[in-house]
Amino acid sequence: DGGITQSPKYLFRKEGQNVTLSCEQNLNHDAMYWYRQDPGQGLRLIYYSQIVNDFQKGDIAEGYSVSREKKESFPLTVTSAQKNPTAFYLCASRIGAQPQHFGDGTRLSIL
Amino acid sequence: AQTVTQSQPEMSVQEAETVTLSCTYDTSESDYYLFWYKQPPSRQMILVIRQEAYKQQNATENRFSVNFQKAAKSFSLKISDSQLGDAAMYFCAYRSASSNNNDMRFGAGTRLTVKP
Numbered sequence: 001d002g003g004i005t006q007s008p009k010y011l012f013r014k015e016g017q018n019v020t021l022s023c024e025q026n027l028n029h030d031a032m033y034w035y036r037q038d039p040g041q042g043l044r045l046i047y048y049s050q051i052v053n054d055f056q057k058g059d060i061a062e063g064y065s066v067s068r069e070k071k072e073s074f075p076l077t078v079t080s081a082q083k084n085p086t087a088f089y090l091c092a093s094r095i096g097a098q099p100q101h102f103g104d105g106t107r108l109s110i111l
Numbered sequence: 112a113q114t115v116t117q118s119q120p121e122m123s124v125q126e127a128e129t130v131t132l133s134c135t136y137d138t139s140e141s142d143y144y145l146f147w148y149k150q151p152p153s154r155q156m157i158l159v160i161r162q163e164a165y166k167q168q169n170a171t172e173n174r175f176s177v178n179f180q181k182a183a184k185s186f187s188l189k190i191s192d193s194q195l196g197d198a199a200m201y202f203c204a205y206r207s208a209s210s211n212n213n214d215m216r217f218g219a220g221t222r223l224t225v226k227p
Binding site for chain 1: 115117120144146153154155156158161202208214215217218219220
């Protein structure tokens, strides 16, 4: 079955540590997105990519980095510069005018 | 930048009754898409319904329908014959149809409780 796979489901970060969240899709979608969701709030865009080797900052890109070396993969690194990383992270993908498909998310917590 | 507003943080409905969730948005564009997503406790984001701005007819999907008022920039979701499984967070979302503006804007969400 086609879909979006996010891993791990739960992740813990120590102070000063960088961590990477994985997002893989086998839907052959061109565009991929990373969102952050805080408790009781909507989704805020971190980064998005419309094509391989190209990506743009969203509203809250500071403290995060991404890469898009393959169409299927769009990993998100939460760097030590992100001072409040505890949140639920959602990856999504889209093709053409279709709605976004979402992964099941990764919950990141600080140790 | 486009903004999406959901003015009802929480709503409650009796099982089998009808409930309407409100959403307004701000944009200067004429061509765009609107969506309602459902997020149950599992945190999955599930597409409920979509509306293309150029279509005058309101979208429907089984028990879910929308009231799209383009001039008023309003996009409400009506859930008929509410079921216990409808309990979730509901997010309204906007996306430009322009290829140069690719991101989706979400409202803050409405938490729907369904009472048996």
